[in-house]
Amino acid sequence: MNAPQLMPNQVARPVPAELLSQLRAHFGERCSTALAVREQHGRDESPFDVLPPEAVLFCESTSDVALAVRLAAAHRVPVIAYGAGSSLEGHLLAVQGGISLDLSRMNQVLRVHAEDLTATVQPGVLRSQLNHEIKDQGLFFPIDPGADASIGGMSATRASGTNAVRYGTMRENVLALEVVTASGEVIRTGTRARKSSAGYDLTRLMVGSEGTLGIITEVTLKLHPLPExxxxxxxxxxxxxxxxxxxxxxxxxxxxxxxxxxxxxxxxxxxxxxxxxxxxxxxxxxxxxxxxxxxxxxxxxxxxxxxxxxxxxxxxxxxxxxxxxxxxxxxxxxxxxxxxxxxxxxxxxxxxxxxxxxxxxxxxxxxxxxxxxxxxxxxxxxxxxxxxxxxxxxxxxxxxxxxxxxxxxxxxxxxxxxAQGTCTGEHGIGLHKQGFLIDETGEGAVAMMRAVKQALDPHNILNPGKIFQM
Amino acid sequence: MNAPQLMPNQVARPVPAELLSQLRAHFGERCSTALAVREQHGRDESPFDVLPPEAVLFCESTSDVALAVRLAAAHRVPVIAYGAGSSLEGHLLAVQGGISLDLSRMNQVLRVHAEDLTATVQPGVLRSQLNHEIKDQGLFFPIDPGADASIGGMSATRASGTNAVRYGTMRENVLALEVVTASGEVIRTGTRARKSSAGYDLTRLMVGSEGTLGIITEVTLKLHPLPExxxxxxxxxxxxxxxxxxxxxxxxxxxxxxxxxxxxxxxxxxxxxxxxxxxxxxxxxxxxxxxxxxxxxxxxxxxxxxxxxxxxxxxxxxxxxxxxxxxxxxxxxxxxxxxxxxxxxxxxxxxxxxxxxxxxxxxxxxxxxxxxxxxxxxxxxxxxxxxxxxxxxxxxxxxxxxxxxxxxxxxxxxxxxxAQGTCTGEHGIGLHKQGFLIDETGEGAVAMMRAVKQALDPHNILNPGKIFQM
The missing domain is CATH 3.40.462.10 (FAD-linked oxidases, C-terminal domain)
Known part of the structure; x- marks a missing residue:
């Protein structure tokens, strides 16, 4: 049995001055290096000590995210997506330094298709906000982790909550995603159809990947009619x-x-x-x-x-x-x-x-x-x-x-x-459960995860040091 | 709009005599090169003409599958998993030659945990057989494609059927898998817990991968109580x-x-x-x-x-x-x-x-x-x-x-x-819809699928030529 790892040894990858000035040129005041801001983005609700990123970018669009990732990729600098800061496993800690991409301003419910029971939202939308915006149409979105988390963060940790016993988790309720890849390209996974056999299930690969395979910039969700x-x-x-x-x-x-x-x-x-x-x-x-x-x-x-x-x-x-x-x-x-x-x-x-x-x-x-x-x-x-x-x-x-x-x-x-169960039903692996993940699924499966990570993020810039060590 | 591809150009990769003799040494009469057997394994229920493999192995265990894949991998020869032969998109055609692994003799319902509403079965178990074996315990497995397909094949094509509107598809009903990888290693994905946030969702990555990322040798399923x-x-x-x-x-x-x-x-x-x-x-x-x-x-x-x-x-x-x-x-x-x-x-x-x-x-x-x-x-x-x-x-x-x-x-x-739908709800891409897949999800997502395939099957031996071209 592997012991829980509190803080694996990590090598910081400094943000070069050139990158910082490129980011400032684009983001202006939306690029912050103030200590208070950095510290706020270098912690979550886990018991870990703060590990702040070197800079925080307040993104307002998919193209903001794509640009930030492209620039960071060119300098091999880590990027960590930040939603509501409510994770419990150290997901947001900048263990290798780098830049936090704060997505909380990407908080628009973009489209509600009540007639199809679907909605497409930006990742910074909070679950309470979504439910507030769709209530009048007789609809609700059931997934409710304890915190008022963001839909992007909930997708990234495969969250669930109190309604999962009947309505499933984020795994069952995310239909499609827009994702910025490690090279800063924008791709789409899935459609608004309720089922599909069209190739690899990239949607489910991204859901629960804790920001290590791509940055989620749009989420299409299943909604449910409010019960009678x-x-x-x-x-x-x-x-x-x-x-x-x-x-x-x-x-x-x-x-x-x-x-x-x-x-x-x-x-x-x-x-x-x-x-x-x-x-x-x-x-x-x-x-x-x-x-x-x-x-x-x-x-x-x-x-x-x-x-x-x-x-x-x-x-x-x-x-x-x-x-x-x-x-x-x-x-x-x-x-x-x-x-x-x-x-x-x-x-x-x-x-x-x-x-x-x-x-x-x-x-x-x-x-x-x-x-x-x-x-x-x-x-x-x-x-x-x-x-x-x-x-x-x-x-x-x-x-x-x-x-x-x-x-x-x-x-x-x-x-x-x-008992053939899992070490994490809904919080994710983050920093804390990397040893448990190996105990649970075996070295072979973790090696397969690593191979996928290596293929999709060859320079290990997307939330490095989380889930497993490369 | 891409035209449907009836038969992409493929280069056959011949089975060397040395490999055939290695396979015969292990499988004996369970290794067949009879034309009738090969032809039976080189077609499905699609309108495509028969494209037979060079040999058919009747596997009886996970270690049979692992050995066959290891030997084939050493010679860079394709392997195609075969369940009940009922797919509709040319999944089983040996477009690059190689060996068909017939899993129909791996047809044991290994474990039924009625108290947890789960069962673990070998891939050759037919859906009718599973339901027959669990009926007395007041349980059923709802996924029912038209054909009496195998559970392994249904997993590999992310099948659904008439009950999906209430009970979901194979995506929602497969809890865990045992998989033989492209190098012949045996890995396990998932657990018997109904939800998990433990790392990448390798189960969902394998479900619907049409035999191109691994060969499924065991499937753990959700069962449902027979309705009152x-x-x-x-x-x-x-x-x-x-x-x-x-x-x-x-x-x-x-x-x-x-x-x-x-x-x-x-x-x-x-x-x-x-x-x-x-x-x-x-x-x-x-x-x-x-x-x-x-x-x-x-x-x-x-x-x-x-x-x-x-x-x-x-x-x-x-x-x-x-x-x-x-x-x-x-x-x-x-x-x-x-x-x-x-x-x-x-x-x-x-x-x-x-x-x-x-x-x-x-x-x-x-x-x-x-x-x-x-x-x-x-x-x-x-x-x-x-x-x-x-x-x-x-x-x-x-x-x-x-x-x-x-x-x-x-x-x-x-x-x-x-209309923001999918070209395939339940049959899969196979040979026929590769152009449609690109139209539906875009080159970027297909490139990501290709990167995953390249990472998990670097010599492209697992059902090559299906879903997309490498």
């Missing part, structure tokens, strides 16, 4: 095992539940504290059902029965949209709420995903180990997918706490891989 | 436009229909003739609804109402499982039934897929052009996906008929691409 009826419910259990076993059964039965989230007692306490919810402090499932009135009633009846069999109590409906929003907002805030329970702390977060039948043992073992180790922690999980996060709250000034957290993390991953 | 309730219905329309418009509306409304198939009058006549169904000879939708009793009733009511708005008549339920099976078997036979309407003919088949709102105009233009051209034809369509096939029945002895069919095909594809 939505109902949310919460239910409390004696222990997390019972909550997870309820979930396992409902998935095995094929109940088309839309969301099925686990919060352990610590997570419930944190959201209570932050969002003043007054929930019972016990392991909880937060669920949502979508469909026609009759179908939602049926799903809910099935789930209530299953939950009862596992000792589920205090089944409560969120009957109004406001109440639902309040619960889901609290769920989306859970990570930040929990961080606030230990001021100054940072979180080391696991992200394993396993075949559903193995999930209960995974969550209970992880919790038992964390309890035994005495490190503050909490669990939230997209349990309908077999995916859960246990986050260990560490004091960044105490290396021993980080080591302990990493050791616990390693054990969680080890068990997930032994 | 299944109902099938047929409905007849004045014209295909009305049938397609009904479909468009039900997709736009988000009705979770499981299957929605169009047959035009010619196709209905053919299945009547072959399967003695006695259906009204008019454009027909054949639909299926899956879910709970209440949900199926609701879906059906919605669809009946929509169909009525578009003049749908004679809505009839197939109430017994036998009746349903009879209808779907007829649908799966439609292609072969139609071929029998013109003895000795072969079919040139289109496979465009477009954003759903554009489908009605696509089908009606294609039919009008075919009528005007006076070539026998029929339409079947997975219309819920925006995908339809118009097949032109040609006399293979009359080059003018093939030219006419190819010209009609070209016009159908041209319109689909202009």
């Amino acid at each position: 009826c939505v109902a949310a419910a919460i239910c409390f259990f004696e222990d997390v095992g019972a909550a997870v076993n309820t979930t396992i059964q409902l998935i095995q039965l094929g109940v088309p539940i839309a969301r099925c989230e686990l919060l352990d007692t610590h997570a419930v306490r944190a959201v209570n504290h932050n969002d003043h919810l007054g929930l019972k402090e016990a392991p909880m499932l937060l669920m949502e059902f979508h469909g026609s009135d009759a179908s939602v009633k049926e799903q809910a009846a099935t789930v209530q029965e299953l939950a009862r069999d596992w000792g589920g109590q205090d089944f409560q409906w969120a009957t109004t949209p406001e109440e639902r929003t309040r619960l889901w907002t609290a769920r989306h805030h859970a990570y930040l709420s929990a961080l606030q329970m230990k001021p100054g702390c940072r979180a080391v977060t696991t992200d394993t995903c396993v075949p559903i039948s193995r999930l209960a043992e995974m969550v209970t073992s992880a919790l038992a180990e964390a309890e035994a180790a005495g490190l503050p922690h909490f669990v939230v999980g997209h349990v309908g997918d077999g995916n859960f996060h246990i986050a260990y709250l560490i004091d960044p000034a105490l290396p021993a706490e980080r080591e302990l957290a990493e050791d616990l993390n390693r054990r969680v991953v080890e068990r997930a891989i032994a | 309730c299944v109902a099938a219905a047929i409905c007849f329309f004045e014209d295909v436009g009305a049938a397609v418009n009904t479909t468009i509306q039900l997709i736009q409304l988000g009705v979770p229909i499981a299957r929605c198939e169009l047959l035009d009058t010619h196709a209905v006549r053919a299945v009547n003739h072959n399967d003695h169904l006695g259906l009204k000879e008019a454009p027909m939708l054949l639909m299926e609804f899956h879910g709970s009793d209440a949900s199926v009733k609701e879906q059906a009511a919605t669809v009946q109402e929509l169909a009525r708005d578009w003049g749908g008549q004679d809505f009839q339920w197939a109430t017994t499982p036998e009746e349903r099976t009879r209808l779907w078997t007829a649908r799966h036979h439609a292609y072969l039934s139609a071929l029998q309407m013109k003895p000795g003919c072969r079919a040139v088949t289109t496979d465009t897929c477009v954003p759903i709102s554009r489908l009605a105009e696509m089908v009606t233009s294609a039919l009008a052009e075919a009528e005007a051209a006076g070539l026998p034809h029929f339409v079947v369509g997975h219309v819920g996906d925006g995908n339809f096939h118009i097949a032109y029945l040609i006399d293979p002895a009359l080059p003018a008929e093939r030219e006419l069919a190819e010209d009609l095909n070209r016009r159908v594809v041209e319109r689909a691409i202009a």
